[in-house]
Amino acid sequence: PTPPAPPAPPAPSWQLPSEPPIVTAPRAAQPAFGAAASPARTQQQLTPFIGRHAELSEVLGLISITRLITLVGATGAGKARLAHEAARRLAARFRDGVVPVALSALTPDDGFAAAFALALHLPAGSGQTPLARLLDGVRTREVLLVVDCNECDGALAAHTLDALLAAGPNVRAIVTASAPLGLCNEEVVTLGPLRTPEQPRVNATLAPEYDALRLLFARLATLSARRERQRVSPQTSQQTSQQTSPRPLSGNALLTALDGGAMSQAAIDAAVLITQLLAGVPLALELAAATIDQNMRAGEPLESALARYAQCLDALIGPRIETPGVPHSRSAPITLAFDLHFARLDRRARLHLLRLSMFAGEFPRCAAIGLLGACEPPMAASTGVGTPEQTHERTPATLHDAIRSDALADAALDALTEAGLVEEIDSSGQWMLHIRRPVRHLARDMLRDAGEYDRTALALATGLPVRLNAHRKRGERAHIDALDISDLEDLRASLEWSTQCERFETAISLLEGSAWLWTRLSLEPEYLQRSRAVLAGVQAGATPRRRDEMRVHAVLASTLPLAHAPVAQAIAAWETVYELANACADSAFRERALTGLIVCCSEAGDTRRAAELQARYDRIVKAGNARSGAASR
Numbered sequence: 001p002t003p004p005a006p007p008a009p010p011a012p013s014w015q016l017p018s019e020p021p022i023v024t025a026p027r028a029a030q031p032a033f034g035a036a037a038s039p040a041r042t043q044q045q046l047t048p049f050i051g052r053h054a055e056l057s058e059v060l061g062l063i064s065i066t067r068l069i070t071l072v073g074a075t076g077a078g079k080a081r082l083a084h085e086a087a088r089r090l091a092a093r094f095r096d097g098v099v100p101v102a103l104s105a106l107t108p109d110d111g112f113a114a115a116f117a118l119a120l121h122l123p124a125g126s127g128q129t130p131l132a133r134l135l136d137g138v139r140t141r142e143v144l145l146v147v148d149c150n151e152c153d154g155a156l157a158a159h160t161l162d163a164l165l166a167a168g169p170n171v172r173a174i175v176t177a178s179a180p181l182g183l184c185n186e187e188v189v190t191l192g193p194l195r196t197p198e199q200p201r202v203n204a205t206l207a208p209e210y211d212a213l214r215l216l217f218a219r220l221a222t223l224s225a226r227r228e229r230q231r232v233s234p235q236t237s238q239q240t241s242q243q244t245s246p247r248p249l250s251g252n253a254l255l256t257a258l259d260g261g262a263m264s265q266a267a268i269d270a271a272v273l274i275t276q277l278l279a280g281v282p283l284a285l286e287l288a289a290a291t292i293d294q295n296m297r298a299g300e301p302l303e304s305a306l307a308r309y310a311q312c313l314d315a316l317i318g319p320r321i322e323t324p325g326v327p328h329s330r331s332a333p334i335t336l337a338f339d340l341h342f343a344r345l346d347r348r349a350r351l352h353l354l355r356l357s358m359f360a361g362e363f364p365r366c367a368a369i370g371l372l373g374a375c376e377p378p379m380a381a382s383t384g385v386g387t388p389e390q391t392h393e394r395t396p397a398t399l400h401d402a403i404r405s406d407a408l409a410d411a412a413l414d415a416l417t418e419a420g421l422v423e424e425i426d427s428s429g430q431w432m433l434h435i436r437r438p439v440r441h442l443a444r445d446m447l448r449d450a451g452e453y454d455r456t457a458l459a460l461a462t463g464l465p466v467r468l469n470a471h472r473k474r475g476e477r478a479h480i481d482a483l484d485i486s487d488l489e490d491l492r493a494s495l496e497w498s499t500q501c502e503r504f505e506t507a508i509s510l511l512e513g514s515a516w517l518w519t520r521l522s523l524e525p526e527y528l529q530r531s532r533a534v535l536a537g538v539q540a541g542a543t544p545r546r547r548d549e550m551r552v553h554a555v556l557a558s559t560l561p562l563a564h565a566p567v568a569q570a571i572a573a574w575e576t577v578y579e580l581a582n583a584c585a586d587s588a589f590r591e592r593a594l595t596g597l598i599v600c601c602s603e604a605g606d607t608r609r610a611a612e613l614q615a616r617y618d619r620i621v622k623a624g625n626a627r628s629g630a631a632s633r
Helices: 053-062 079-093 112-119 130-138 154-167 211-232 236-241 253-259 265-277 282-297 302-322 332-343 347-356 365-375 396-418 437-449 453-472 482-500 504-513 515-520 524-539 546-559 567-584 587-603 607-632
Strands: 041-043 068-073 098-102 143-148 171-177 186-191 423-427 430-434
Touching (some): 053 079, 053 186, 068 079, 079 098, 079 143, 211 265, 211 282, 265 282, 282 332, 282 437, 302 332, 347 437, 365 453, 430 482, 437 453, 453 504, 482 504, 515 546, 524 546, 567 587
Parallel strands (some): 068 171, 143 171
């Protein structure tokens, strides 16, 4: 007989009483490393699940009769929110849980199978291709995949997903994409805007029936509750910093008033106009709520704040829509809401948001503080105290400035989080920060227009080796965690930027400092591919860069055995390193090349050459020691 299901855990603090309880797979059912689903990554939702109940019911019904459901819709329509809400309710049905898979624009064309294998924590097999590793790993899995295909090549993702579903009979997938994948037996659920009133005036009794209005007031409810708590308890920020994870706040006063017909008609009329102007797009409505909340923070009543925002939006959106010959984009409501919200920020907060958009995906708070601090000019230099070179010295003044800069960056992150532009995501106890994709793209375009893109990209790239080294020292961990994935995405972006901008010194430093991460994630083939791209860029220059070539060839030579390449290729790479080291008179790389050649020749069975190389190595080391002894005397 089937054992009884464990009781559902208590609902989280943000969940409304009307929401169904969250059902998760029992902890004992989560397999160990190597056979496990990825730890669930849940966003700290500022609002309960609003609307989409027809689409949600359709997804919950389809999952029992089909194995692939694709959610399609415009940017900001709530595809990811619906997918994760459905997965949350279906998690208990799958023995191996729910696994989110993000296929970003940075995923290489031949890297989709590796991305799925990485998300599923499949161990690397000796000599296996990523696709073979993936197909072998899913044969016995009973898992629900939540796949984000919004940024990647849909055809390549579809090819990999088709093979995966064919190999794993108990694997099912909910995909979010801009268009259907075109696979057999694919069920497509299309998401339109939230239900919005058609008339300019709605009775207070009928207002709760419109999902767009409910979402606007639900977001305002939570933001208002957070603001009220901060006003009543000034020590909130200090207490929160001592907790292991932030606790989202809930406030249902506005929703209670809306549902009870107690909301003022003036507030409802203004809210109706806002939802109509923003076309019922969920993300645009949430940005609008954040702007309205900022006005209420300044002491403006709800009705006045709603009315003023509606007037500003109407004045902004009218000319854009009515301009002849200018097409009205489906993402225009998000752009308009973002522009209004962005205008409410002070200059420093604006620049901080733009710079944070440089992160490729989720990012740790310490990395955000480091990036913002690296982009700021040294305070001592900006006040005329000392030269720029002196400001980098570890004096009490510069240390004080660094501490102050970090504190300012930390406060800026708090402000952007409160404004709803930076969100927090819990990944199995690891709290990460995140900027929603449409907002990130808009902010990144503005960063380019401001002429700060390359400066911010350089700050991110030059800070990555230190960040990678710090994460490497966390010790051996059974699971690949959110920090590893965050490092990988930023590393990919920084390598592409530095190679395109011909900043090869930066690119090579990234390659040299990240070998352990590529190995840990079983992505040695991609590491080789990106190393060869950097080498091609170095060799394409008009001026010879022998030292840079030497360093990249050393990276290749060290990685080829890990990628199960023929030993002859590694020998050839080490020979090139040795020749370039002689040309550059670099003793360290010459000794390193000889060591690599000795190991490779021994593995190839060429013991005679290995002995000759060992003798040469001993002579070089002996001569170097003699020179060092003479210099010391």
